[in-house]
Amino acid sequence: MTTHTTRMLILGSGPAGLSAAIYGARAGMQPIVVQGIQPGGQLTTTTDVENYPGFADVIQGPWLMEQMQKQAEHVGARMMWDTITEVDLTNRPFRLIGDGGDIYEGEVLVIATGAQAKWLGLDSEEAMKGKGVSACATCDGFFYRGKKVAVIGGGNTAVEEALYLTNHSDDVTLIHRRDSLRAERILQERLFAHPNVKVLWNKEVREFVDGGGNAGLVALDLLDTVTGEHSRLDVEGGFVAIGHHPATELFRGHLELDSDGYIAVETGSTRTSVPGVFACGDVADKVYRQAVTAAGTGCMAALDAERFLAAAEFEELAKAAE
Numbered sequence: 001m002t003t004h005t006t007r008m009l010i011l012g013s014g015p016a017g018l019s020a021a022i023y024g025a026r027a028g029m030q031p032i033v034v035q036g037i038q039p040g041g042q043l044t045t046t047t048d049v050e051n052y053p054g055f056a057d058v059i060q061g062p063w064l065m066e067q068m069q070k071q072a073e074h075v076g077a078r079m080m081w082d083t084i085t086e087v088d089l090t091n092r093p094f095r096l097i098g099d100g101g102d103i104y105e106g107e108v109l110v111i112a113t114g115a116q117a118k119w120l121g122l123d124s125e126e127a128m129k130g131k132g133v134s135a136c137a138t139c140d141g142f143f144y145r146g147k148k149v150a151v152i153g154g155g156n157t158a159v160e161e162a163l164y165l166t167n168h169s170d171d172v173t174l175i176h177r178r179d180s181l182r183a184e185r186i187l188q189e190r191l192f193a194h195p196n197v198k199v200l201w202n203k204e205v206r207e208f209v210d211g212g213g214n215a216g217l218v219a220l221d222l223l224d225t226v227t228g229e230h231s232r233l234d235v236e237g238g239f240v241a242i243g244h245h246p247a248t249e250l251f252r253g254h255l256e257l258d259s260d261g262y263i264a265v266e267t268g269s270t271r272t273s274v275p276g277v278f279a280c281g282d283v284a285d286k287v288y289r290q291a292v293t294a295a296g297t298g299c300m301a302a303l304d305a306e307r308f309l310a311a312a313e314f315e316e317l318a319k320a321a322e
């Protein structure tokens with residue numbers, strides 16, 4: 001059991017955590033990044049990334065995250081392969097405990113633990129991820145230009161994703177297992193008015209059908225929840241939009257969370273309800289959920305943390321001089 005101490009402790013090594021590490025290291029805060037079970041974060045689970053600025057050609061998600069990690073290490077951040085299971089945010093330095101018993105102490109803490117998409121839980125869904133099945137229209141919609149696509153879900157995200165996909169496809173189907181949507185009225189109105197979107201009510205996806213070879217997704221097998229009948233919908237893209245789980249269980253009771261379980265931050269900053277604790281990336285963002293926004297708020301968190309620490313250290317020096 002070892003105790004690791006630093007001025008800046010960062011939890012999570014996706015685009016948010018690593019961007020915070022790059023800025024934190026360059027500000028002399030010697031960050032330690034605890035990486036968790038998914039070093040590099042969600043982008044390591046995808047292939048083509050076409051919307052991260054700075055690259056004229058398509059890049060690969062795992063490669064991008066490897067570059068970010070190398071850049072963070074190059075400027076002085078330290079990576080730790082550990083998963084945090086307990087936190088104590090009552091006093092500074094904040095104290096986090098890893099699953100092997102190691103202790104991490106930081107004068108400031110940046111939380112960048114992300115949010116995972118919820119999936120339907122079908123074997124065919126798992127098998128077809130990246131081959132026609134996605135949970136992010138903003139990320140992957142572009143790859144389905146001119147193709148038939150479907151969105152599964154009935155909340156705001158599903159409706160927004162369906163509307164977003166009309167930028168690329170003139171044949172978008174929203175599939176919902178009930179006979180009404182949970183999405184806000186205004187979004188529903190826009191959806192129903194759109195000539196290129198149709199809605200299939202009372203339908204559950206039972207299988208994402210693989211066309212074999214390199215064909216990828218070719219259809220959805222649908223079950224009618226009222227009649228019990230099966231039908232087939234030919235599509236090349238299936239977007240599951242049934243919500244996200246922010247990775248905030250660790251912080252429940254220690255920090256203010258919003259009604260959806262995301263870490264609550266002050267508008268326009270990354271400050272949480274505990275002074276000295278900052279949150280960035282998808283763990284505090286249920287709206288944008290993109291690598292570039294995660295990286296942007298990671299930068300904000302490091303700058304907020306640096307200012308907090310400078311003010312706290314100045315106060316401590318002033319007190320000592322009294």
Ligand SMILES: Cc1cc2nc3c(=O)[nH]c(=O)nc-3n(C[C@H](O)[C@H](O)[C@H](O)COP(=O)(O)OP(=O)(O)OC[C@H]3O[C@@H](n4cnc5c(N)ncnc54)[C@H](O)[C@@H]3O)c2cc1C
Binds near residue numbers: 015042050
């Ligand atoms: C398949 C897929 C494709 C995508 N494609 C794109 C795309 O093309 N363009 C785009 O902009 N966005 C894309 N996204 C979205 C993008 O990946 C996310 O918005 C982004 O990764 C969020 O970054 P983050 O740093 O907030 O969190 P994440 O990337 O989710 O990273 C979270 C980090 O926290 C760590 N962690 C969690 N819990 C603990 C713990 N208890 N202890 C220690 N560490 C912990 C994890 O191990 C991980 O390192 C895609 C997402 C997916 C799933």
